[in-house]
Amino acid sequence: MSVTRINLTVNGSKEVVDVPSNWTLLQMLREKMALTGTKNGCAAGECGACTVMLNGEPVNSCMVLAVECDGAEVVTVEGLVQDGQMDVLQQTIIDAGGVQCGFCTPGMLISARALLDRNPNPSADEVRAALVGNLCRCTGYIRIVEAVQTAAQASQ
Amino acid sequence: MATAQTKETTYIGVSKPRVDVREKVTGAAVYTDDIQFGAALLHARVKRSPHPHALIKKVDISKAKELPGVRVVVTGQDFPYFTGLYLKDRNIFARDRVRFVGEAVAGVAAITEEIAEQALDLIEVEYEVLPGVFDAVKGAEPGAPLLHPNLGDYEVPNFIFPVPDSNIANHFKVRKGDVETAFAEAATVVEHTFKVPHVQHVPIEPHIAIAQVDGDGNVTLWASSQSPFAQRNLIAKSLNIPESKVRVIAPLIGGGFGCKAGVTMETIPVAIAMKAGGHPVKFRLTREEEFYTNFVRQGLTAKVKVACDKNGKLTAIQNQMWWDGGGYTDYGVNITRAGGYSGTGPFNAPNIWVDSMCIYTNHPVGGAYRGFGMSEVHTGIVQVMSMLAEKAGVDFVDFLKMNVIQEGEKVLTGMTMHKTGIKDCIEKVAKEINWGVKDAPTAPNRKRGKGIAVMWKAPAMPPNAGSSALIKLNEDASVTVMVGGQEIGQGTFTAMAQIAAEAMGVPFESVKVKGPIDTQYSPYEWQTVASRLTWSMGNAVRNAAMDARHKILEVVAEAWGEDIENLDIKEGYVISYASEESISLKDIVVYGIPREGYNGWVGGPIVGSGSFMPSYVTGLDKETGQGDRAVVHYTTGAQAVDLEVDLDTGQLYIHRAVSAFDVGKAINPDLVRCQIEGGFVQGMSSAIFEEMRLVEGVMQNPSFVDYRIATTMDVPAKIDAYIVEAAQDDGPWGARGVGEHPMVPTIPCLANAIYDAIGVRVPNPPLSAEKVYLTMLDNGVVK
Numbered sequence: 014m015s016v017t018r019i020n021l022t023v024n025g026s027k028e029v030v031d032v033p034s035n036w037t038l039l040q041m042l043r044e045k046m047a048l049t050g051t052k053n054g055c056a057a058g059e060c061g062a063c064t065v066m067l068n069g070e071p072v073n074s075c076m077v078l079a080v081e082c083d084g085a086e087v088v089t090v091e092g093l094v095q096d097g098q099m100d101v102l103q104q105t106i107i108d109a110g111g112v113q114c115g116f117c118t119p120g121m122l123i124s125a126r127a128l129l130d131r132n133p134n135p136s137a138d139e140v141r142a143a144l145v146g147n148l149c150r151c152t153g154y155i156r157i158v159e160a161v162q163t164a165a166q167a168s169q
Numbered sequence: 170m171a172t173a174q175t176k177e178t179t180y181i182g183v184s185k186p187r188v189d190v191r192e193k194v195t196g197a198a199v200y201t202d203d204i205q206f207g208a209a210l211l212h213a214r215v216k217r218s219p220h221p222h223a224l225i226k227k228v229d230i231s232k233a234k235e236l237p238g239v240r241v242v243v244t245g246q247d248f249p250y251f252t253g254l255y256l257k258d259r260n261i262f263a264r265d266r267v268r269f270v271g272e273a274v275a276g277v278a279a280i281t282e283e284i285a286e287q288a289l290d291l292i293e294v295e296y297e298v299l300p301g302v303f304d305a306v307k308g309a310e311p312g313a314p315l316l317h318p319n320l321g322d323y324e325v326p327n328f329i330f331p332v333p334d335s336n337i338a339n340h341f342k343v344r345k346g347d348v349e350t351a352f353a354e355a356a357t358v359v360e361h362t363f364k365v366p367h368v369q370h371v372p373i374e375p376h377i378a379i380a381q382v383d384g385d386g387n388v389t390l391w392a393s394s395q396s397p398f399a400q401r402n403l404i405a406k407s408l409n410i411p412e413s414k415v416r417v418i419a420p421l422i423g424g425g426f427g428c429k430a431g432v433t434m435e436t437i438p439v440a441i442a443m444k445a446g447g448h449p450v451k452f453r454l455t456r457e458e459e460f461y462t463n464f465v466r467q468g469l470t471a472k473v474k475v476a477c478d479k480n481g482k483l484t485a486i487q488n489q490m491w492w493d494g495g496g497y498t499d500y501g502v503n504i505t506r507a508g509g510y511s512g513t514g515p516f517n518a519p520n521i522w523v524d525s526m527c528i529y530t531n532h533p534v535g536g537a538y539r540g541f542g543m544s545e546v547h548t549g550i551v552q553v554m555s556m557l558a559e560k561a562g563v564d565f566v567d568f569l570k571m572n573v574i575q576e577g578e579k580v581l582t583g584m585t586m587h588k589t590g591i592k593d594c595i596e597k598v599a600k601e602i603n604w605g606v607k608d609a610p611t612a613p614n615r616k617r618g619k620g621i622a623v624m625w626k627a628p629a630m631p632p633n634a635g636s637s638a639l640i641k642l643n644e645d646a647s648v649t650v651m652v653g654g655q656e657i658g659q660g661t662f663t664a665m666a667q668i669a670a671e672a673m674g675v676p677f678e679s680v681k682v683k684g685p686i687d688t689q690y691s692p693y694e695w696q697t698v699a700s701r702l703t704w705s706m707g708n709a710v711r712n713a714a715m716d717a718r719h720k721i722l723e724v725v726a727e728a729w730g731e732d733i734e735n736l737d738i739k740e741g742y743v744i745s746y747a748s749e750e751s752i753s754l755k756d757i758v759v760y761g762i763p764r765e766g767y768n769g770w771v772g773g774p775i776v777g778s779g780s781f782m783p784s785y786v787t788g789l790d791k792e793t794g795q796g797d798r799a800v801v802h803y804t805t806g807a808q809a810v811d812l813e814v815d816l817d818t819g820q821l822y823i824h825r826a827v828s829a830f831d832v833g834k835a836i837n838p839d840l841v842r843c844q845i846e847g848g849f850v851q852g853m854s855s856a857i858f859e860e861m862r863l864v865e866g867v868m869q870n871p872s873f874v875d876y877r878i879a880t881t882m883d884v885p886a887k888i889d890a891y892i893v894e895a896a897q898d899d900g901p902w903g904a905r906g907v908g909e910h911p912m913v914p915t916i917p918c919l920a921n922a923i924y925d926a927i928g929v930r931v932p933n934p935p936l937s938a939e940k941v942y943l944t945m946l947d948n949g950v951v952k
Contacts, residue, residue, distance in 0.1 A: 049203035050196015052423070054373045055456035059873035062373050090196035103194040107186070110843050114658030115193030116374045116423025122194065141881040148873065150373055150424050151658045152843065153850030154881045155888060 019083040023048070024092030032079040038072075039063045041079040042089060050090040050119045054148070061147035064120035065089045071127040073146075090119035093126065102126055102164045109160035113151035121147045125161045134165050180671040181902045184839035187663045188682060189421070189656055199420050199685075201377045201393045206449045210379075211240055213441050213452040214285035216275040216292045217462060218267035221303070221531035221866025222314065223296035225265055228275060232291040238284035241444045242292070244275045248440055252407035253499025254399065254431040256331065256338060257324040258317060261407055261436045267296070268316055268496030269533055270866045271462035273434075278441045278450045301531035301866055305493040306470055308336045308528045316496065316529040326631070329502045330791055336529040338494055339502035341509030343581050343794035346520030348474075351485035355476030357561040363549035364933045365469040365916070367493065367861040370538055371878055374423020375459045378435040380442035381449040387414050388439055394419040394686075395430040395655050396696040401688045403432040404439055415439075420685040425657045426851070427537030428464045430698045431500045460871035464536025465861060467501055467527075468493035469508075471549035475518075481563035483572045485520040486581075488512045488550060492542075494527045494535045501535035502527045507629035508542040510789065510799045513581045514550035515591055515625035517574045521581045523794065531866045537698055539851065543626045543913040551622045551917035552932055555924070565921075566599045569623055569807075582789055582799040590831030590893035591805035595623060597829040597891050602809035615813040615822070620922025622914035623807045627800035628699035628906065632786035636702075636709040637692035640669060640717045640777040642758035646741055648673065648680045650713070653694030654706040655686055659908050660840040661702045665710045667836055668901055672714035674738030675754065692778075700804065700906030703836060707901040708781035717777025721758060724772035728762040783899075802897055804905050806830035808849070808914040814926045816951050819942025821857060821923070823884075829891035830910055834903035838892055841907055845890035848911025854879035856916040860935045 014033040021028055023046065032041050039056075042048040042065070051074060054062030058076040065074045066088040093100040102125050112118050121144060128135055128143035135143065140161045141154075149157065192198040230242040245264035251257040262273050275292050279285035302308035302316060313336055317323075321333030329339050352358055378392040388410070394400055397417035405412045422429060438452040454463065474487040490508055494501040509525030527535075538544075558568035573595070574580060576588045598604075602619055610617040628634075639651040650669045656662045662682040670677040686694075694706060718738055725743045726733040735747035744751040756762070761772030789796040807829050813822040828845045835841045858877045862869040870876045890911075896903025916934050923941060924930045929948040931941055945951045 043203075047205060048196070049199075052200070052374065053202065054375070054423075055873060057456060057872065059456070060373055090194075094195055099191075099195065106194060107190050110187075110839055112187065112190050112193050113660070113843065113847060114372070114374070114422065114424045115189070115198055116200065116372070118193050119196050137886070144881045146880075148373060148878060148880065150371060150426065150851065150878065151847050153847040153888060154879075154884050155846060155886075156843070158881060 017080045019080060021082050021084065022086045024088055034080055036079045037075050038065065038077040038079050038082055039074040042074060048089050048091055052116055052119060061120045061124065062117055064123045064147060066123055066127055069130065071124045090122055093122060100126060101167050102161065105164040105167065106157060106160040109156040109163065111152055111157040111160045117147055117149040121149065121157060128161065129165055129168065133168060137162060178671055178902065180667040180677050181836055182834065182838065184837055185663060185667055185677055187660055188666050189662050200374060200423050201379065201391055201420050202453060204391055204420065206379065209448050211278040211280060211445055211448045211450045212282040212285050213276055213278045213438050213450050214282065214289055215273045215437060216289045216294065218263065218270060218272040218274055220267055220296055220298050221270050222299040222301040223267050224299060225263060225267060225274065225294065226297055227295040229293040230275060233277060233288040236284065236288045236291060238280045239277060239288045240280070240448065241278040241441050242275060242288065243441055243444060248407065250407050250409045251323065252403050252432065252436065254403065255326055255329055256499050256502045259497045259499050261440045269531055271533065272496060273437060276437050276441045278445055302336060302529065303531060303866060305468065305491040305528040305530055308530050309491060309526055328788060329506065337526050338498040338529055339505045339527040341506045341525040341794065342792060343509060343512065343521055343523035344792065345581060345795065348485045348487050348520045348522040351520040352474065352476050355484050356479040357557060358474065358476045359553055359557040359560055360474040361553050361556065361932065362470065362472045363552065365545040365548050366934065367468045367532065367863060368466045368855050368859045369460050369861060369876065370426040370428040372424025372426060372428065375454045375456060376429065376434050376463055377453040378438050379449050379451045380438035381447065382442045383447060386410065388416065390415065390417045390435060390439055392417060392419055392435045393422045393429055394435065395422065395425045395657055395698060397686045397688050398653055398693055399696045400432045400435055404436055407436050408439065416689045418685050418687045419655060422655060422657050426539045427698060430537045430696050433463045457871045460876065461533045461861065461868040464500065465533045466538035467495065467504060467535030469545040473549045473553040475553050475557050477557055477561050481558060481561045481568050481571060483516060483518040486513045486516060486518045487522040490525045492525070492527045492535070493530050493532055495530055495532045497534045498527050498529060500537055503629060504535065504537065504542040508546050510582050510794065511543060511625060511627060512546060514547055515574050515623050515805055516554065516572050517578050523581065532863055539909045540626065540913045541629045541699065541909065543624065544852065544855065544916060547622065547624050547913055548916045548934065551914065552920055555921050565621060566595060566604050569595050573623060583795040584798045584800065587802055587898065588895045589803065589805050590895035591623060591807070593893045594805060594807035594829035594831055597893065598807045598809040598827045601827040601889060602811055602825065604809065608811065610813055614816045616816060616926040617813045618922045618926025619809065619811050620918045620920065620925055621807065621809040622918035622921060624910060624914040625803045625805045626910050626913055627803045628701040630695065630699050630701065633782055634695035634701065635780060635782035636694050636706040637780040638706065638709040638713040639692050640713045642717065642754065642775040644759045646679060646754035646758055648675055650680060650682045650710060651691055652682065652706055652710065653686055653691045654702045655697040656684060657697055659844060660837065663840060664703055664836045665706065668707050668710045669714045672711045673718045675741050679741060700908040700910065702906065704897065704900045704905050705781055707904060709779045711901045712779025712781060713777045716779055717775055720775050720777060721754065724757060724762060725752065728764065728771045802905055804831060804907055804910050806910055806914065808918045810918050810922045812922045812926065814923060814941060816945065819938040819945065825887050826885050827889045828911055829893055830907050831893040831895050832907045833897035833900050833905040834894050835892045836902065836904055841892055842890040844908055845911045846888045849888050849915060850879050850884050852912030852915025853919065856919045856934050857936050
C-alpha cells in the first residue's frame with residue numbers, strides 16, 4: 014500500500030505524518046500517534062466511540078481516510094484538556110454520574126463539545142439529537158444529557 | 170463471617186465520587202486495545218464455519234502458510250483438550266464437527282490484519298453438512314439430530330445433570346406438592362407459552378485479547394475480561410498446562426454484561442501464540458463477529474401454568490422451560506440451573522413443578538448475560554401472574570402483595586427466605602406511579618397504560634466461589650487495596666475504597682483501588698459476575714482492612730504499653746481513649762515505632778489480608794430440587810412504568826419508569842441509582858428493539874444498523890430509582906448486590922403496561938412498534 018505524507022493539526026500541534034493510503038483517521042490517531050483515547054467500537058460508523066472533531070465538525074473517525082485530513086484540524090478527547098484544565102463538559106459528566114465503563118465517553122464528549130460550540134444553550138431534545146449517534150450500553154443516557162445541559166448553563 | 174453493623178458510619182451509605190473517572194473522561198484510561206506492543210506484534214484472524222451443523226472432512230492450510238507475511242496457521246488438530254466453565258464440551262478450534270455458524274475452525278497470525286484476512290481465503294475446508302436443530306423444544310424430542318454424541322463422557326460438576334444420548338445438556342427439576350390436584354381444585358387457572366428471542370450483550374468495546382508465550386512456555390494474556398482468574402484456569406485446562414504457567418492481565422473493560430466472563434475467544438490468541446516464537450498475537454473481534462461468534466443470551470420457550478383460590482391466593486405454579494443453549498453449553502447449563510431454582514419468580518405457592526432444560530441447538534453459544542436467565546424467566550412468570558390476577562378479579566398490586574415470597578417462608582427449593590424488602594419495593598413503585606389512577610393520553614391517537622412487575626435473583630455460581638483482598642500501607646499512610654474483581658463500569662473500585670476506608674478508619678481520599686487485575690499479583694477472585702462483588706469481595710476487603718487495622722493497633726499497643734481495646738483509628742490517626750495520646754499513621758505504618766530510650770523498634774510495614782467464601786450452600790436433590798440452601802441470598806425488587814401506545818404506528822412513549830430494589834445496604838447510593846437507571850434502559854432496549862434474527866442458524870442482522878439498541882432518543886425523560894434496605898446477614902454492613910437486577914423485570918413490566926393501554930397482550934419480546942401495531946390490527950384495536 015502506498016504511503017502518503019500529510020500535514021495536519023492535532024489538538025493544536027502541527028504534525029507531519031506518513032500514512033498508508035488505505036488507513037482511516039482512527040487508525041492513524043491510535044496506531045501512528047498513540048492517541049488511544051479515541052475508541053474503536055465498530056469500525057463501521059455505527060457506534061460513535063471514535064468520534065473526533067474534524068475542522069470543528071464531529072465525525073466518525075473510522076469513516077474518514079487519513080489522507081483526506083491533509084491540511085485539517087483535528088481535536089480528540091486528549092485535546093479537551095487545555096493547560097491542565099478539563100473542559101467544563103468533562104467535569105459535569107463526572108458530577109452527573111454519566112460515566113460507567115467509560116468506553117463511549119470520549120466520543121460522547123466530543124459530540125457534546127461540537128454541539129455546545131455551535132449551539133451554546135441547547136434544549137434537552139437538541140442534546141439528545143446531537144448525541145443520537147453515540148451508543149452507550151451502561152448509563153441509560155439521562156445523566157449524560159443532564160451533564161451537557163449543566164455545562165451549557167455553566168458556560169453562560 | 171462478617172455481620173451487619175449498626176454503629177454510625179463515615180463512608181458507608183455515602184455517595185463518594187468514583188475513583189476511576191478522571192482518567193476515563195480525559196482519554197487516559199487504558200483499555201486492552203490501547204496497550205502498545207510495537208513492531209513485534211502479530212495480528213490474528215479466524216476461519217469460521219459457514220454451516221450451522223456439519224462434519225469436518227478435511228482442512229487444508231498449505232496455501233495459507235505460503236502467503237508472505239503469514240507466520241502461524243493452526244487448526245483443531247493442534248489442540249485436542251476440552252474446556253468450559255461448567256460442562257467441559259468445547260475445544261479451542263472445532264475438530265471433527267462444527268455446531269454453529271461462526272465457529273472457529275482455524276486461526277492465522279500475520280504481520281498485518283489484512284494479510285491474516287487474506288490467508289483465511291486460502292484455507293480450504295471440506296464439510297459434510299448435517300441436519301440441524303433450530304428449535305429448542307424440537308431439539309429435546311427423541312429422534313432429533315444429536316449434536317454431542319459424547320455428551321455422557323464430558324467432565325461436569327455434580328450439580329449439572331446432562332441426559333446422555335440426547336440434546337439435553339442439563340435437566341433441572343423442582344417437584345414440590347401436587348400441582349395436578351391443585352390445578353383441578355383451583356378457582357382460577359391460567360396457562361400460556363412465552364418465547365424470548367436470543368439477544369446480544371453488545372458492549373461498546375468488542376472482545377480483544379493479546380497473548381505472548383515465552384521460550385519456557387509461560388503464557389501472558391492481556392484481555393478485556395470480567396474473569397481473569399477463571400480464564401487462567403480454563404486456558405490452562407484447554408492447553409493441558411499448569412495454572413502457574415498462565416498469567417492473565419485485565420486492564421479496564423469497556424462493558425461486559427456477562428459476555429466477557431468465562432472463556433471464549435481468549436483461548437484463540439493463546440493457542441496461536443504458542444506457535445509464534447515469542448511474538449505477541451493480537452485478536453480483536455469485529456463488530457459482526459461480536460454479534461454471533463461469542464456468547465449470546467440464550468433464547469427461551471417457557472410454558473407457564475398457574476392457579477389460585479377464590480381469594481387470589483396462589484395454589485400452584487408450573488414452569489416448563491426449554492433454553493436454546495446453542496452449539497456448546499459450557500456456561501449455559503448453569504443459566505438453566507439458575508432459571509430452574511428461581512423458576513417461580515419471587516412468588517410463593519404450596520405446589521410447584523419446574524423443568525428447566527438446556528438444549529443443544531445449532532445456534533450461537535449461550536452464555537452469561539446481565540440477569541443470568543432471570544429476564545427470560547420473569548418475562549413469562551410475571552405476565553402470567555398478571556393474567557391470573559385479572560381473571561381472578563384481583564387488583565395486580567394486591568395480588569402481588571398477597572403472593573410474593575416473605576421472610577421465613579420456604580422458597581421453591583426448600584430454603585428459608587431471609588429478610589427481604591420486596592413488599593416495600595412494590596408499595597414504593599405503586600405509589601410513585603399512581604397505581605390505580607388512569608391518566609389521560611397526551612394525544613387523541615394514543616392510548617395510555619401502566620404496568621408493574623416484580624423480580625428476584627440470586628448470585629448464580631459454584632457453592633464455594635471465593636474472594637480475597639490484600640491491603641498495604643505506604644509511607645505517606647495512603648492505603649493500596651488489591652483485589653481480583655474487575656471494574657466493569659459498575660463502580661466496584663469506588664465501593665471497595667469506601668469499605669476499606671470505613672473498616673480501617675482512614676480518609677477515603679487516602680485509599681487507592683486500581684487495575685489492571687493481574688493474576689500473578691492480584692489476590693484471587695472467582696469472577697466479576699452474579700452481582701456478587703459488593704457482597705463477597707466487599708467482605709474480603711473489609712476483612713483485609715480489619716486485619717491491617719488490628720496489626721497497626723497491636724504495634725501501637727505494644728509501643729505505648731496500652732490495652733489494644735483502648736485504641737482506635739480515626740481519620741488516619743491512632744488515638745488512645747485511655748492516655749489521650751495520638752500518632753499519625755504516617756509515622757508508623759512502614760517504619761514502625763521506636764521503643765522508649767532508643768531501645769529498639771516495634772512493628773514494620775503493614776500488610777493486611779482477608780478472604781471470604783460462603784460455606785453454607787448445599788446441593789439439591791436431582792429429582793425434586795429440594796435442599797437446605799440452594800443459594801446465598803436473593804435480591805428482590807419492583808418496577809413500574811407509565812407509557813403510551815401510538816395507535817397509528819404501534820410506537821411506545823414511556824413517560825416514566827420507577828424502580829425500587831432491596832440492596833440490603835447501599836454502600837454508595839448514587840452508584841446504586843446509576844445501576845438502576847442504566848439497567849432499566851438496557852432492559853427496555855432488549856424488550857422493545859432487540860432480537861437476533863436467526864434463519865437456519867444464520868444471524869440476519871449482525872450490525873448496529875440492523876440490530877438497534879436504545880439511543881438518547883429512546884429513553885424516558887425520567888427514571889426514578891429507589892433504594893430499599895433490608896440488611897443481608899452476611900453482607901458488609903448488610904449489603905447485597907444489585908448490578909444485574911434492574912433489567913430483570915423490564916420486559917414483563919412493559920408488556921403489562923401495553924396490555925393496560927390497548928387491552929390486548931403482546932407477550933413476546935421484542936415489543937416492537939411493528940409487532941404492537943400488527944397485534945392491534947389483528948385484534949380490532951385499530952382498523
